[in-house]
Amino acid sequence: FEKPFLWLARKLIGDGNLEFVAMPALVPPEVTMDPQWQNQIEKDLKEAQDTALPEEDED
Structure with missing residues (x-):
């Protein structure tokens, strides 16, 4: 593999x-x-998991 290089x-x-x-x-x-810092990361993770994603429009 390395020969050409x-x-x-x-x-x-x-x-x-x-x-x-x-x-x-x-x-x-x-x-x-x-x-x-660890508590803040865990809080942010929980918030991200609980946030609903917007529906995607089919164009």
């Missing part, structure tokens, strides 16, 4: 020795949620 990259860069390397896995950032 490798060939194309080598031609575009002009370097016949160009190689693709695997990207290291990055640790996701730590998220701290304060209770007030």
Whole structure:
């Protein structure tokens, strides 16, 4: 799968020795949620679930 892209990259860069390397896995950032923020998110979710969507008109 990568061979056509490798060939194309080598031609575009002009370097016949160009190689693709695997990207290291990055640790996701730590998220701290304060209770007030979590309560607001839950309230917004409940409000969104209780909101009726408007009917779509058939044109």
